[in-house]
Amino acid sequence: xxxxxxxYAIIILAELASxxxxxxxxxxxxxxxxxxxxxxxxxxxxxxKEAGWTTGTRGPAGGIRLLIDPSEINLRQVVEKIDGPIxxxxxxxxxxxxxxKTHCSLRxxxxxxxxxxxxxxxxxxxxxxxxxxxxxx
Amino acid sequence: xxxxxxxYAIIILAELASxxxxxxxxxxxxxxxxxxxxxxxxxxxxxxKEAGWTTGTRGPAGGIRLLIDPSEINLRQVVEKIDGPIxxxxxxxxxxxxxxKTHCSLRxxxxxxxxxxxxxxxxxxxxxxxxxxxxxx
DNA sequence: ATATAATATAACCAATCTAGTTATTTATAA
DNA sequence: TTATAAATAACTAGATTGGTTATATTATAT
Numbered sequence: 001x002x003x004x005x006x007x008y009a010i011i012i013l014a015e016l017a018s019x020x021x022x023x024x025x026x027x028x029x030x031x032x033x034x035x036x037x038x039x040x041x042x043x044x045x046x047x048x049k050e051a052g053w054t055t056g057t058r059g060p061a062g063g064i065r066l067l068i069d070p071s072e073i074n075l076r077q078v079v080e081k082i083d084g085p086i087x088x089x090x091x092x093x094x095x096x097x098x099x100x101k102t103h104c105s106l107r108x109x110x111x112x113x114x115x116x117x118x119x120x121x122x123x124x125x126x127x128x129x130x131x132x133x134x135x136x137x
Numbered sequence: 138x139x140x141x142x143x144x145y146a147i148i149i150l151a152e153l154a155s156x157x158x159x160x161x162x163x164x165x166x167x168x169x170x171x172x173x174x175x176x177x178x179x180x181x182x183x184x185x186k187e188a189g190w191t192t193g194t195r196g197p198a199g200g201i202r203l204l205i206d207p208s209e210i211n212l213r214q215v216v217e218k219i220d221g222p223i224x225x226x227x228x229x230x231x232x233x234x235x236x237x238k239t240h241c242s243l244r245x246x247x248x249x250x251x252x253x254x255x256x257x258x259x260x261x262x263x264x265x266x267x268x269x270x271x272x273x274x
Numbered sequence: 275a276t277a278t279a280a281t282a283t284a285a286c287c288a289a290t291c292t293a294g295t296t297a298t299t300t301a302t303a304a
Numbered sequence: 305t306t307a308t309a310a311a312t313a314a315c316t317a318g319a320t321t322g323g324t325t326a327t328a329t330t331a332t333a334t
Contacts, residue, residue, distance in 0.1 A: 026281090042281075046281090046282065046283070049281095057281080058281045060278065060332050062279070088138060088139055090292095117250045117251065138292095141294095163310085186310095194301085194302080195309050196303055196308060197307070197308045198302085199308075
């Protein structure tokens with residue numbers, strides 16, 4: 001399952017993308033604006049920073065800003081950065097097909113189902129989402 | 138995530154479908170043939186029976202047999218019977234969109250991604266799988 | 275200089291889920 | 305009546321999830 005943390009991370013990036021380029025916003029503001037537990041925002045920002053997507057400046061008047069063009073990052077990338085590799089079944093996490101019966105017929109079906117799902121997430125960028133959200137909200 | 142139990146249930150049904158109609162096979166044989174823990178087979182058969190897909194006769198010469206045409210049941214049905222409703226995110230389990238910000242833009246994307254995945258599982262029947270397995274194995 | 279506002283890092287935790295195991299009961303063919 | 309098989313129910317260790325708590329570090333406004 002795609003965790004709530006991954007969903008939060010996407011929302012954090014979308015929030016950042018919705019602010020003018022170059023400006024900063026504090027992690028507490030992000031938490032307040034998007035109703036995410038403040039400590040979780042901090043925790044997730046550490047991972048987003050590690051990915052090279054955000055950066056923060058400390059001290060008064062400090063805050064977080066995007067380092068990347070939000071059209072360059074898609075939802076699959078964010079989910080995988082937070083949750084690790086995606087697998088709709090345990091089977092798909094193992095490198096090799098199960099050797100029980102030479103070859104597992106199910107594996108190909110799971111892989112196809114999963115790829116169908118992932119392609120949707122790959123098609124949607126943080127920018128797309130931020131724009132969609134701006135319209136809806 | 139689709140659990141191993143759901144995967145086992147599918148494999149059990151495929152195993153049953155691979156035997157001549159009307160004949161029975163014991164749960165232990167299923168377990169042995171497919172390398173599934175024997176106790177789990179028993180546990181899963183209880184659910185498959187509840188669904189009306191299998192039936193068992195007790196005692197010596199007893200065993201399990203299919204009650205339905207294996208082309209009439211698809212992988213999504215089995216997964217949902219064993220695991221309950223499928224949701225690639227927690228969000229999709231709640232009936233209503235989150236009310237935080239009027240309407241969650243992500244929800245529609247998750248739903249589309251999930252439906253893309255489910256459509257693959259809906260297209261494959263137990264019969265398809267059993268035939269595919271017979272070829273591969 | 276120094277208090278303060280902010281990011282950053284790490285460790286911890288309760289609740290739930292997963293993939294089983296164990297034990298007992300019931301039905302039936304020989 | 306006994307061995308064999310399904311059926312039912314309860315239990316369990318380990319992992320995962322969605323957080324919380326505590327502490328350290330840094331930059332800047334005054």
